[in-house]
Amino acid sequence: MKDSALSASLLGWYDRHARSMPWRVPPAERARGVLPDPYRVWLSEVMLQQTTVAAVRDYFHRFTTRWPEVAALAAAEDAEVMAEWAGLGYYARARNLLKGARAVVAEHGGRFPETREGLLTLPGVGPYTASAVAAIAFDEAATVVDGNVERVMARLFLVETPLPAAKPALTRLAETLTPEERPGDYAQAVMDLGATICTPRKPACGICPWREPCAARAAGVQAELPRRSPKAEKPVREGTVWVCLREDGAVLLETRPEKGLLGGMLGFPGTDWDRGKTDATPPLAAGWQAAPVEVRHTFTHFHLKLAVMVSRVPLDAQPARGRFQPREAFRPADLPTVMRKAWEAAMAADPR
CATH class of the missing domain: 3.90.79.10 (Nucleoside Triphosphate Pyrophosphohydrolase)
Known part of the structure; x- marks a missing residue:
């Protein structure tokens, strides 16, 4: 069962405190009917994998200035794209970016598939990216779960099972909160909450819109969650x-x-x-x-x-x-x- 009260309170917070992103349509503009550009949403989500917003901003600006639409990126030389990506890391993302752009142009007439299932057919697009683009660009009620969302869910519902074993349970809990109305704004809201309020260290519980229902805060263990299994030493x-x-x-x-x-x-x-x-x-x-x-x-x-x-x-x-x-x-x-x-x-x- 969906918890509409929790979703509504978070959306109200997001309407007042949404972060400004170069790829994001602010909630007030979205309410007026301004639609996100699927290309910019997809590009940002690929860049943001394993990378911070601060690191991505300049790369995103350079990419969208040089290749402002998916057809332009699809036509780009591989070496040019790899050179622009240099320094952003996880270089398989850049190769998949080109493959994905070319698939959108060759197989979909230059238009991104508008459903999570359709997006999953694109090269390099996995469950997280497909959910994020479907929700943010097309308002599909797809549940988006990144590290920020996992942390929020673990604290809100007091999930003490360590990661990564807790991932399936955290995803199911996140699904109970994903609303049918404004799912794109909600996806960005819960990620913003984790990035700015429910942070890994010293969460700002005093200004959190979910401070009252948060089970971890009630138990006094919010800063300790989510727990993590010990990492193996890197060779x-x-x-x-x-x-x-x-x-x-x-x-x-x-x-x-x-x-x-x-x-x-x-x-x-x-x-x-x-x-x-x-x-x-x-x-x-x-x-x-x-x-x-x-x-x-x-x-x-x-x-x-x-x-x-x-x-x-x-x-x-x-x-x-x-x-x-x-x-x-x-x-x-x-x-x-x-x-x-x-x-x-x-x-x-x-x-x-």
Whole structure:
């Protein structure tokens, strides 16, 4: 059974306190009939996966300025999109973004499917994204559950089962609150509540619209929920990259394989990251020198230690892998973060 009183009180709070987002139609405008742009909603939801609103804003602005509609993004070169994405992380999202845009154009005439089930047919769109776009862009009463919503539900209903085991129960509880009226505004309201009031540490219970019915607050354990099972320690992997500069300043780069970490991204030739550095084969014979500092970077599932080897080669050098990019066309900002760190380490060793 839906709890309409709780939903109504949260929507009233949202009408007064909704965050301003470049992809969001404010509740007052939505009430006047202004409809969200499904492309902007979808783009923002893909960008926001595993990433904060603060980090996404500038990327969203650049993407929508350069590719203002889904057809423009679908027609973009892969390398251009990957370069604009550089630094945002979780690069499979960028590859799926292109696949999704092209599917919308090729299979749906440039219009996004208007239901959760239809959206799930798009490449890279999973249950969360499909629910979010269906609710926010098309007002389908789809239940949207992200980390903020899980935290709110765990506290509101005093769910002490640790995450991730509690996820199914938290989703079912969230479904009991999803209203038939204004489901898009409600989805954004409950996420805003978690992001601004029901925060992980020191929740602002005194100004929360759900402070009275909140079971965790009544029990005095709101700051302790949701509980989490202990995380396994991340393994450490090692690898090597070779930063090679030609006499004319050109930089040796390669496009990484489509599948795997940093798939399709531009980077320096290197080893796999699941083996040590002793069996490394450089891309060409040269006087390689180790940079004085080792690059360290953390991915979702492991820590990486990367040795950086640096060399300068003559104009007639012929690498076995990769290609030389003229220095004037090379922008370190187009590289993923770990490769930018390798470039900085190389420049510290050979700044010419």
